[in-house]
Amino acid sequence: MKKNIEELFDLEGKVVIxxxxxxxxxxAIAIRLAEAGASIVIADLVAEKEAESTLHEIRHKGGEVTYLQVDLSNSKNLQKVIDSTLKIYGDIHILVNNAGIYRYVSVLELTEELWDKTLNLNLKSVAFLSQLAANAMIAKKHGxxxxxxxxxxxxxxxxxxxxxxxxxxxVRMLTKAFAKEVGKFGITVNDIAPGGVNTPGVHKVSGNNVSKEELEASEKQIDQFMKSLPLARMGEPEDIANAALFLASDASNYMTGSTVVVDGGLLLM
Ligand SMILES: NC(=O)c1ccc[n+]([C@@H]2O[C@H](COP(=O)([O-])OP(=O)(O)OC[C@H]3O[C@@H](n4cnc5c(N)ncnc54)[C@H](O)[C@@H]3O)[C@@H](O)[C@H]2O)c1
Structure with a gap:
């Protein structure tokens, strides 16, 4: 049956990690999907206190959210995320693999430690949390x-x-490989490729090991670069959250294995 626009983006009854x-x-993604009616489980490294503004905003708008403090770079912790979600909400419909770290270093000075730390979180946790979540979705027979x-x-x-x-x-190739295998179970897998987005992580890396003057100069440089983009600004977290809402909703039901670029035109430069 054809859905109207409200029904298409309605996530009521859905459980999202x-x-x-x-x-x-x-x-921004957690808030946006909660606004669409989903129950949210946030899995993050920092203490719950540091996530207070996120939890408050969701609850203040009448949304449902649970916070799990967990280091996802340790694969032993991934099963706990799935088990806790199933225990609290009884189901999993959507997984958003967003946690990631980025540190600037020349490839000539890159250490094995930073390589492992980055790959363990940014790629390995995505692969194995997706595997666990997909198996839970398959067991529930609902895609x-x-x-x-x-x-x-x-x-x-x-x-x-x-x-x-x-x-x-x-991550981009894993998205495609995964999509190819799990489509038959009604599971879609897509990725969003953001350009430069205004987040605490971006400000933190700009400020790493630099003086106040150097930080100001580098932020000015970033600002100038962003103004030279076709859309003439840096991205905001909400720009990415809106694309995530589309991919989480029935509006994207015939998409899988795709990359949605949300970059203000940066790749055109
Ligand atoms: N901000 C950008 O310009 C940009 C551009 C392209 C892609 N991205 C990607 O978007 C995602 C989010 O980036 P952001 O800029 O919002 O980052 P951020 O640093 O502002 O936030 C990242 C979140 O991940 C959590 N996290 C870090 N390590 C973790 C771990 N080991 N286990 C669990 N949680 C952990 C942090 O506590 C934090 O809440 C990342 O995957 C990043 O690579 C960001």
């Missing part, structure tokens, strides 16, 4: 949606991010 939902892009947050760096390296770019390139 958002990794890295305490702040930044994950926060589902997996949304991975990749990056435009998976399409074009921006420099000094070899370990990150490799992880995100992996």
């Amino acid at each position: 958002v990794t890295g939902g305490a702040m930044g892009i994950g926060k 589902g949606k997996i949304i991975n947050i990749s990056s435009i760096d998976s399409l074009k390296p921006s420099g000094n991010l070899a370990q990150y770019d490799s992880s995100k390139g992996g």
Whole structure:
């Protein structure tokens, strides 16, 4: 039966896991999907207190949310995320793999430690949390949606991010490989490739090991670059959350294995 627009974007009764939902892009996604009626489980490294504004905003709008403090870079913790979600809400319909880290370093100075840390979170946790979530969806026989947050760096390296770019390139291919196998169970798998987005993580890496003057200069440089984009601004977390709502909703039911680029035109430069 043809759905009207309200029904198409209605996530009432859906249970969604958002990794890295305490702040930044994950926060905006958690809030937006809660606004559409979904019950949200946020799985994030930081203490619940640091996620207070996210939890407050969801609950203040009448939404349902549970917070799980967990280090997803340790694969032993992934099953706990699934078990807790099933215990609390009895189901999983949508998984948003958003948690990720990015550190700037020349490929000539890249350490094995940073490589492992980045790949363990950005790629390995995405693979195995998706596997667990997909098996839970299959057991419930209702299909589902997996949304991975990749990056435009998976399409074009921006420099000094070899370990990150490799992880995100992996996420984009994992999306396609996964999509090919789980489509027959009614599960779609897509990724969103954001460009530069205004988040705490971006401000933190700009401020790493630099003086106040250097930080101001680098933020000014970023600002100037963003103004030169076709859409002449940096992305906001909500820009990515709106694409996630589309991929989480029935409006995207015939899409799988796709990358949705949300970059203000950065790749056209
Ligand atoms: N901000 C951008 O410009 C941009 C661009 C392209 C892609 N992305 C991607 O979007 C995603 C979110 O980025 P952001 O800028 O919002 O980052 P952010 O640093 O602002 O937030 C990341 C969140 O992930 C959590 N996290 C970090 N390590 C974790 C771990 N080991 N286990 C569980 N949670 C952990 C953090 O606590 C935080 O809440 C990342 O995958 C990032 O690579 C961001």
